[in-house]
Amino acid sequence: MKKIFVNIKGLLQVLDNSDKLIIGNRMKELSKIDNAFLLIEDGIIIDYGPMENCPSLNSIEKVDSKNRYLLPAWCDSHSHIVYSGNREKEFVQRISGESYQTIAKNGGGILNSSNILRETSFEELYNQSSKRIEEVIKLGTGAIEIKSGYGLEIEAEIKMLEVIKQLNENYDISIKSTFLAAHAVPKEYQNNKDEYIKKIIDEWIPRVAKEKLASYIDVFCEKEYFSVQQTRRILECGIRHGLIPKIHVNQFNHLGGVSLGVELGALSVDHLEVMEKEDYSALKGSKTIAVALPNCSFFLRLPFCPAREIIDKNIPLALASDYNPGSAPSGNMNFVISLACSQMRLSPEEAINASTINGAYAMGLSNKLGSITEGKTANLILTKPISSYSMIPYSFGNTLIEKVYINGKEA
Ligand code: NIG
Ligand code: FE
Numbered sequence: 001m002k003k004i005f006v007n008i009k010g011l012l013q014v015l016d017n018s019d020k021l022i023i024g025n026r027m028k029e030l031s032k033i034d035n036a037f038l039l040i041e042d043g044i045i046i047d048y049g050p051m052e053n054c055p056s057l058n059s060i061e062k063v064d065s066k067n068r069y070l071l072p073a074w075c076d077s078h079s080h081i082v083y084s085g086n087r088e089k090e091f092v093q094r095i096s097g098e099s100y101q102t103i104a105k106n107g108g109g110i111l112n113s114s115n116i117l118r119e120t121s122f123e124e125l126y127n128q129s130s131k132r133i134e135e136v137i138k139l140g141t142g143a144i145e146i147k148s149g150y151g152l153e154i155e156a157e158i159k160m161l162e163v164i165k166q167l168n169e170n171y172d173i174s175i176k177s178t179f180l181a182a183h184a185v186p187k188e189y190q191n192n193k194d195e196y197i198k199k200i201i202d203e204w205i206p207r208v209a210k211e212k213l214a215s216y217i218d219v220f221c222e223k224e225y226f227s228v229q230q231t232r233r234i235l236e237c238g239i240r241h242g243l244i245p246k247i248h249v250n251q252f253n254h255l256g257g258v259s260l261g262v263e264l265g266a267l268s269v270d271h272l273e274v275m276e277k278e279d280y281s282a283l284k285g286s287k288t289i290a291v292a293l294p295n296c297s298f299f300l301r302l303p304f305c306p307a308r309e310i311i312d313k314n315i316p317l318a319l320a321s322d323y324n325p326g327s328a329p330s331g332n333m334n335f336v337i338s339l340a341c342s343q344m345r346l347s348p349e350e351a352i353n354a355s356t357i358n359g360a361y362a363m364g365l366s367n368k369l370g371s372i373t374e375g376k377t378a379n380l381i382l383t384k385p386i387s388s389y390s391m392i393p394y395s396f397g398n399t400l401i402e403k404v405y406i407n408g409k410e411a
Contacts, residue, residue, distance in 0.1 A: 001061075002039065002041045002060040002061070003039075003040050003061040003063065003408055004038070004039045004040075004055075004057060004060055004061070004062050004063070005037060005065045005070055006037050006051065006054060006062055006064060006065065007035065007065055007066045008035070008068065008069070009034070009035070009069055010034055010036070010069045010070075010389065011032065011038055011048055011069075011070050011071075012032050012352065012372070012389060013030060013032075013071050013072050013356050013371045014032065014033055014372045014373070015031060015357060015372065017375065019357065019371065019373075020357070020366040020367065021289070021366065022316075022353045022357055022358060023311075023315070024311065024312075027350040029349060036050055036051060036070075037050075037051055037053075037054040038372065040378040041408075042408070043377060043409070044376070044377060044378060045372060045374060045377075046375075047374070048372060048374075063382070065382060066385070067385035067386070068383050068384065068385055068402060069381075069382075069383040069389050070372075070380055070383075071356070071372070071381050071389070072142070072356045072357075072372060072376075073140055073141060073173075073356075073369075073381050073406070074139075074140050074142060074333035074334075074356065074381070075141075075144075075355065075356055075357075075358075075360040075363060075369055075370050076141050076144045076145070076321050076333055076355075077144075077145045077176075077359045077362035077363045078145055078147075078291055078321070078322050078362075079144055079147070079320070079331060080149060080150070081129055081133065081146055081323045081324075081331060082125065082146055082147075082160050082163045082164055082167075083113055083129075083150050083325045084116045084117045084124070084150075085116040085325070087112060087113065090108050090109070090112065090326065094300075100326070100327065101252070104224075105224070109184070111184055114151065114152045114156070114184070117156055117159075117160070118151065118153065118156045125159065125160070125163050126166055126167070129167060130167060133167055133171055133173070135331065137171070137173060137406065137411045138404060139333060139334060139401070140333060140399075140404055141173065141331065142174070142369065142377075142380070142381075142404070142406055143176075143359070143360060143370075144173060144174075144175055144176075145177075145216070146164045146167070146175060146176070146177060147177075147178040147180040147218055148160040148161050148164070148177075148178070148180050148183075149181065149182075149183030149184075149218070150183070151181070152185075152186035153188075154203065157179070157208075158211075161177060162213070164177045164213075171406075172407045172411075173379065174365055174368075174379075176363045176365070177213060177214045177215055178217070179205070179208045179216070180218040180220070180248075181204055182219040182220060182230075182231070182234050183218075197226075197230055197233060197234060200237075201233060201237040205217065205237050208243075209242055209243060215243065215364070216238075216243055216245070217234065217237075217239075217244070217246070218245070218246045218248060219248065220248040220251075221247050221255060221257035222252060222253060222255070228256045228257050231247065231257055231260060232264070235247070235264050235266070236264065239265075244265075244266070244364070245264050246261075246268045246270060247268075247269050248270055249261060249269050249270065249271055250269075250271055250272045250279065251271040251296075251302070252273070252274065253274060254276045254279065256278070257269070258272070258278075258283065259278060261282075262283060267288065267289065268288060268289045268290070268291045268318070268362045269283070269288055269290060270290075270291040270293060271291075272305040272306075272310075273296075273302050273303050275305070275309070280309070280310075280315065283315045284314065284315055288316075289316040289317065289358065289361055289362045290307075290310050290317050291320050291362055292310075292317060292318070292340070293319075293321070294319065294336055294339035294340050294344060295323075295332075295336055295339065296322045296327045297339075298328075298339055298343070299330075300327050304339075305344065306344075307346055308346065311350060317354050318358040318362040319340050319351060319354040319355045319359065320359060321333055333355055334392060334400070334401070336355065337351040337352065337392060338394075338397075340354065340355075348389060348390045348392065351393060352392070356370045358370070377407060378405055378408040380405040380408075381401050381405075382401070382402050382405070383401060383402060384400050
């Protein structure tokens with residue numbers, strides 16, 4: 001089945017097959033074809049170019065894209081959208097002055113979500129999570145990474161990973177799965193963290209890897225959570241079992257987890273609200289991508305990740321939603337892009353690069369998603385009629401998306 005988009009005002013993020021990641025000054029450019037066409041067949045991009053080269057194809061579906069931009073769908077490389085219930089009460093507590101950390105210390109936070117999740121059936125968890133998947137697809141997301149980490153006991157962790165697997169089977173967007181048992185220490189191990197880590201290493205990681213339930217292994221490396229040394233043990237075990245590391249790191253404190261991530265060949269280090277000299281030097285020239293999560297800073301009133309400095313130092317950067325019930329209850333990548341521009345001083349071009357091809361890189365998907373490239377999957381955003389693509393970050397809180405296509409089909 002073929003489909004052709006014609007009269008596209010601007011076809012954005014047109015890249016060569018060899019471009020898997022954009023860094024430094026190249027982030028400032030967004031390759032674009034004005035007044036373009038794009039041809040897809042069976043969900044794959046097969047041709048594109050200026051309208052004067054548009055093939056005359058009869059009897060195939062034509063989408064007149066006059067005054068509209070067509071671009072690759074957002075690639076959201078960090079989310080926790082498989083969760084149960086919500087934390088609106090904690091939100092109200094935080095507004096009235098309690099901190100995220102104090103709430104967590106008193107048994108709220110991740111442990112609160114964990115209590116609810118353990119009591120939730122697979123079916124119910126699937127239903128709640130699939131609504132979120134449908135919601136983010138409508139907002140232009142065409143690939144997403146999802147973490148476990150609210151089970152904190154093996155059966156509940158497996159339930160989360162099985163839900164992710166089922167979502168991947170039932171939806172056409174690309175979904176990558178991450179094992180994050182080391183997200184917090186559950187209350188039954190509160191006085192015996194080492195025993196909890198031992199369980200993760202000796203039993204859980206081998207089982208998750210054997211059942212092929214995750215591609216990545218993640219740890220929340222932070223004071224009161226997991227130290228650098230503990231993070232190392234868990235990630236090294238993951239590596240031995242074929243899982244690639246990602247880390248939640250430098251959210252509140254610099255402990256040295258960024259250097260550890262780079263040393264262990266982590267695909268990404270995420271959060272980075274606090275960055276020190278040593279972190280920049282470790283990342284520079286490495287294959288590890290920095291992932292900034294502006295929705296989390298916005299919602300928790302934390303400092304924003306110094307993404308401007310990261311780009312200026314030629315360190316690869318992606319943007320992601322962190323969609324989760326505690327620190328970022330929104331998966332709206334359009335808003336992420338707005339915040340990245342208004343609060344982190346990224347240009348629209350940089351923010352779009354960070355949310356498409358670089359987001360795909362942070363999920364190991366840049367060979368099939370994240371750009372307009374022959375042979376890539378046609379996960380696309382068609383905007384409403386707009387004057388320029390800068391309207392996307394400019395119109396914060398609004399969605400300028402007219403249609404989303406996943407595997408070439410209207411979502
Ligand atoms: O990425 N920082 C740790 N984990 C999540 C938040 C989890 C929660 O509060 O439920 C994050 O922000
Ligand atoms: Fe997170």
